[in-house]
Structures are given as structure tokens and as C-alpha cells.
Amino acid sequence: MIKELVRKNRSYRGYDSSYQVTKEELLDLVDCARLTPSSINRQPLRYYLAWEKEKVELIQSMTKWAAALPKLTLPHPGMCPTAFIVICQDMKLAPNPFLKDVGIAAQTILLAAVEKGLGGCMIGNFNAKTVKEKLSLPENMEVQLIVAIGKPAETVVLTEVGEDGNTAYYRDDNDVHYVPKRKLEDIIL
Numbered sequence: 001m002i003k004e005l006v007r008k009n010r011s012y013r014g015y016d017s018s019y020q021v022t023k024e025e026l027l028d029l030v031d032c033a034r035l036t037p038s039s040i041n042r043q044p045l046r047y048y049l050a051w052e053k054e055k056v057e058l059i060q061s062m063t064k065w066a067a068a069l070p071k072l073t074l075p076h077p078g079m080c081p082t083a084f085i086v087i088c089q090d091m092k093l094a095p096n097p098f099l100k101d102v103g104i105a106a107q108t109i110l111l112a113a114v115e116k117g118l119g120g121c122m123i124g125n126f127n128a129k130t131v132k133e134k135l136s137l138p139e140n141m142e143v144q145l146i147v148a149i150g151k152p153a154e155t156v157v158l159t160e161v162g163e164d165g166n167t168a169y170y171r172d173d174n175d176v177h178y179v180p181k182r183k184l185e186d187i188i189l
């Protein structure tokens with residue numbers, strides 16, 4: 001079960017825009033993240049939820065997708081996610097970045113989304129200062145990672161990294177997205 005969830009949990013960059021993710025679904029995803037481990041159990045992460053059209057469009061406009069495929073504009077027009085979870089850190093609770101906590105929370109959110117028949121994509125490519133300003137976040141909040149959520153509407157295929165060691169993801173003419181993963185024997189020391 002867990003392996004199947006992990007396999008299905010790809011970085012999706014194309015969504016069914018007619019499927020509206022609800023606030024309740026987002027709350028349930030964060031409720032899973034709430035239960036994850038946290039360094040010295042400080043739990044400094046806070047979550048900004050966006051499901052309303054204007055907020056979602058605002059966040060979409062501040063995110064950059066698939067930098068490794070500069071010739072493509074992803075998501076394609078009309079295929080944007082219908083929700084975002086902006087993971088912030090309360091710097092008053094923890095002044096140093098808790099990036100490991102952020103990763104654990106984000107992956108948990110995405111696995112829970114896949115279990116619901118949804119999917120998403122972690123987005124680290126944004127200007128944190130701009131996002132903080134545009135969302136009117138409190139001074140002590142630092143934006144760490146944005147997680148897109150929606151109903152995936154594209155095919156992502158896992159392949160094996162070949163002899164050349166190239167890990168770059170790519171798309172074919174039918175817009176199928178391929179993600180090379182290293183072989184098990186190549187990652188065990």
C-alpha cells in the first residue's frame with residue numbers, strides 16, 4: 001500500500017481545473033502533517049490554505065514550474081491546480097530554518113492527497129518576500145515551501161536512470177512526463 005502511494009505520488013503539473021479542492025480537504029491534509037515528527041518537537045510550521053479562485057490564481061502567478069523544461073509553459077493553460085498549501089515557519093518559535101520538518105510535512109500532505117485521489121507538486125521556486133507580502137502574512141512568518149493540490153490530469157511515468165547518469169525529467173510529444181529514478185543497487189553504500 002505505502003509503495004503504491006509513493007509510486008503514485010508524482011509531481012503533477014497538469015490538473016483537471018473543473019475539480020474544485022475544498023477547504024475541508026485541505027484541512028484534512030494539514031491534520032495529517034500536524035502529526036508528523038518535528039525536531040525537538042518545536043512544531044514551528046504554520047499553513048496558509050488557498051482554495052478560493054482569486055487566492056489560488058494569485059499564488060499560481062508567483063510560482064515557477066518545471067524549470068528544467070524551459071521551452072514549455074507548465075501547467076498548460078486551463079490545467080492549473082485548484083488549491084495551494086503555503087508552508088510557513090513561525091520564526092519566533094524557531095529562528096533557524098526547520099527545512100527537514102518542512103520536507104516531512106510536505107511529503108505527508110502529498111501522500112494524504114494521493115490517498116484521496118488528488119495529487120500535487122512541491123514548489124520551491126518562488127520569491128518568499130513577495131509571497132509573504134501578497135498574502136499579508138504576519139511579520140514572524142517565513143514562507144518555506146508551496147504545495148500545489150488538485151486532481152491530476154496528466155500521465156507521469158517513472159523510468160530508470162541509465163548508464164549516462166542523466167536524471168533530467170522530460171516529456172514526449174503526447175505530453176507524457178518521464179521521471180528517471182536511480183536504481184536501488186546504485187544508491188546503497
Ligand SMILES: Cc1cc2nc3c(=O)[nH]c(=O)nc-3n(C[C@H](O)[C@H](O)[C@H](O)COP(=O)(O)O)c2cc1C
Pocket residue numbers: 009010011012013064065066067121122123124125126156169179
Ligand atoms: C523541495 C522541492 C522543491 C521543488 N520545487 C519545484 C518547483 O519550484 N517547481 C516545479 O515544477 N517542481 C518542483 N519540485 C518537483 C521536482 O522537480 C520533482 O520532485 C522531480 O522532478 C522528481 O519528480 P517526482 O516528484 O515525480 O518524483 C520540487 C521538489 C522538491 C522536493
